[in-house]
Amino acid sequence: MTDASLVVTDLQVEFSGFVAVGGVSFDAHPGEVRFLIGPNGAGKTTCIDAVTGLTRGTGSARLGDTELLGRPVHKIVRLGVGRTFQTASVFDELTVLQNLDIAAGRHRPWVSLLRARRGVDPSIEHALEETGLTGELATPAGILSHGQKQWLEIAMLLVQDAKVLLLDEPVAGMSQDERTATGERLQRIAAKRIVLVVEHDMDFMRRFATRVTVLHQGQVLSQGTVAEVQADPKVQEVYLGTAGAATTAAMAVVLEPSAATQTLKEQ
Ligand SMILES: Nc1ncnc2c1ncn2[C@@H]1O[C@H](COP(=O)(O)OP(=O)(O)OP(=O)(O)O)[C@@H](O)[C@H]1O
Numbered sequence: 001m002t003d004a005s006l007v008v009t010d011l012q013v014e015f016s017g018f019v020a021v022g023g024v025s026f027d028a029h030p031g032e033v034r035f036l037i038g039p040n041g042a043g044k045t046t047c048i049d050a051v052t053g054l055t056r057g058t059g060s061a062r063l064g065d066t067e068l069l070g071r072p073v074h075k076i077v078r079l080g081v082g083r084t085f086q087t088a089s090v091f092d093e094l095t096v097l098q099n100l101d102i103a104a105g106r107h108r109p110w111v112s113l114l115r116a117r118r119g120v121d122p123s124i125e126h127a128l129e130e131t132g133l134t135g136e137l138a139t140p141a142g143i144l145s146h147g148q149k150q151w152l153e154i155a156m157l158l159v160q161d162a163k164v165l166l167l168d169e170p171v172a173g174m175s176q177d178e179r180t181a182t183g184e185r186l187q188r189i190a191a192k193r194i195v196l197v198v199e200h201d202m203d204f205m206r207r208f209a210t211r212v213t214v215l216h217q218g219q220v221l222s223q224g225t226v227a228e229v230q231a232d233p234k235v236q237e238v239y240l241g242t243a244g245a246a247t248t249a250a251m252a253v254v255l256e257p258s259a260a261t262q263t264l265k266e267q
Pocket residue numbers: 015018020038039040041042043044045046047
């Protein structure tokens with residue numbers, strides 16, 4: 001639960017002289033599902049890496065009054081900043097409950113699952129409800145569906161009481177039903193936390209984003225509501241114009257499907 005906002009200002013990241021992120025600013029508030037989109041290599045994941053301390057960045061990334069840049073990863077986690085990765089990192093051989101226990105900093109032996117449980121810790125119960133995993137308590141994570149694994153990762157952040165959830169391509173590989181469920185769950189989770197989603201799935205973005213920042217070549221190309229971003233000629237040029245065929249094909253749907261089809265036919 002947080003009232004604070006995440007405010008990123010003039011974030012810069014260089015890799016051996018290559019500017020991956022060249023002065024990016026955006027903010028995210030509780031109550032909104034904030035999206036960061038952009039073509040491959042735009043710098044989206046690098047922004048998250050810098051905010052979470054995995055990569056060194058300059059500029060500023062503040063959670064409320066607290067500067068995150070320059071702090072080690074574990075201290076940023078302790079401040080309540082959690083993230084998921086493009087590939088789910090859960091313990092496949094452990095049950096859902098055991099994964100959540102570990103995330104909560106507890107250790108529960110296998111044998112405890114054989115006993116009648118008096119109940120689950122309220123924070124875990126709540127995380128299970130919020131992610132739709134209540135019925136999967138004793139299921140080994142390895143046999144969860146791809147979507148359920150992503151939800152387990154999100155549940156692990158919730159039991160840690162993360163104030164900020166930075167989610168890197170959470171719906172990649174999910175079925176349409178799983179995407180819809182994920183979007184609805186993120187809307188509920190975002191009521192009391194900061195949720196920032198990095199995504200390639202433009203249909204998902206259109207349905208669930210409150211505000212969007214579009215990155216291109218390490219810079220902010222556009223930001224605003226979905227409607228504002230879709231109407232921005234700069235975005236249309238990058239996704240449908242001269243910025244490259246691969247980008248065009250992958251991102252055409254950032255526009256309304258009919259407009260995208262029309263523009264592509266004209267090319
Ligand atoms: N550790 C690194 N060393 C050198 N270059 C890197 C490193 N990490 C990322 N880059 C480069 O920085 C740029 C931005 O990469 P990043 O992964 O942030 O993009 P992205 O927008 O998340 O792309 P994608 O959607 O493909 O994941 C790319 O050109 C990438 O090759």
